[in-house]
Amino acid sequence: MNGRLADDCFALPPGVDWTPVEVALARLREGLRPVTGIETVGLSEAAGRVLAEPVLARRDSPPAANAAVDGYAFAWEAAGAEADLPLAEGRAAAGHPWPGHLPAGEALRILTGAELPAGADTVVLEEDCRLADGRVRFPRPRKPGANRRPQGEDARHGEPVLAAGRRLRPQDLARAASVGADRLAVRQRLRVGILSTGDELLAPGTDPAQPGIFDANRPMLAALAAGWGAEVVDLGAAGDDAGAVRAALDGGAASADVLLTSGGASAGDEDHLSRLLGREGRRETWRIAVKPGRPLAMGLWQGRPVFCLPGNPVAAFVCTLIFARPALAVLAGADWPEPLAFTVPAAFAKRKKRGRREYLRARLDAAGHAEVFASEGSGRVGGLSWSEGLVELPDAGMDIAPGDPVRYLPYAGFGI
């Protein structure tokens, strides 16, 4: 079912001033619900889509016991410890079952994937066998059932094999296909509108001699959202003018399910986005205890959630990974994703203030230690491109020395 978001879905509990990251995340998790409809697609179109209903096994998988190796099938009980069995006529191959009932005390040539013939319960590996005069000799495997893949060992008929909310990875498609699924009920793609704001922004292709800065956020945010399975709606760039920002928000609310804006998030004279949302929409300024990203604001414009990301590209990027990504997942009907994190030794030294969580652009050196970008400047796009993950430092004050354990969040864990 599609959810309507409550007006206060971003509101913080009363009395909260500087919002710890985990409080902000918990609030998002509680306040958001799926906003996308459901459609049916074939397996070949389902990669990256979010399952709307569980996939149930349409039969046992495998449908019958079969051989895990090339060798000889036989009944374990009837063979001695040093087995010496006559070979039955014919063979069993994948897709070509042997029709008869194998008498106890005989063996049958069998290939990997072939259904085990009636009467046989065990398969001996061909490398362990000696063949002579129509007989096969081998040391009997220690246990009955060796090299046999039992019926239904991977899935039972009717069993849910994939839960609703899963974003389908290639291996999930294999799982769905293996139990006979054909068409899957998935969520429609979340439409994510991307808007940049600021008079200083230059479109790509502008003469570099022009004053201003090139819009770095929009291609980055669009690629992030697309990589997470969204349909991107490019809302362009709006100048620092309330009318232009209002028109862009109206256009976004009409064409997208959720908006990611950048710039104008804090409380400066030209921070129209934040002000407009406050006056004409619904805005919660969170003052999150995080660096970078403190000015992140969230709100609703005509019922559509809006993430007002800070303009500084590093802050926009970090806020998108940490806050917008799980929010977009929930809005898209997917499970809440937790970032992947490892504890690794630091390759750097840093004194950190208490009272806020910090994210540093980082990557692992050859020894597996986390090194960080030379500058923490939130405008340094070079550091974003240099980095392969983030070091996450907790709210406490810290004096970090090389070799101290730190939490490293590889970008690969964010799907980028």
Ligand SMILES: Nc1nc2c(c(=O)[nH]1)N[C@H]1C(S)=C(S)[C@@H](COP(=O)(O)OP(=O)(O)OC[C@H]3O[C@@H](n4cnc5c(N)ncnc54)[C@H](O)[C@@H]3O)O[C@H]1N2
């Ligand atoms: N008095 C205060 N000033 C600032 C505060 C504060 O709390 N009080 N917070 C600082 C922090 S932290 C950040 S982050 C920025 C965020 O401000 P805004 O979201 O209002 O963003 P702008 O002022 O519009 O832009 C900031 C910076 O980013 C550049 N920018 C904007 N959009 C883009 C884009 N699409 N591509 C590349 N660069 C972009 C813009 O030119 C500015 O340099 O505020 C601090 N100030």
Ligand code: MOO
């Ligand atoms: O979020 Mo600002 O430094 O924190 O760029």
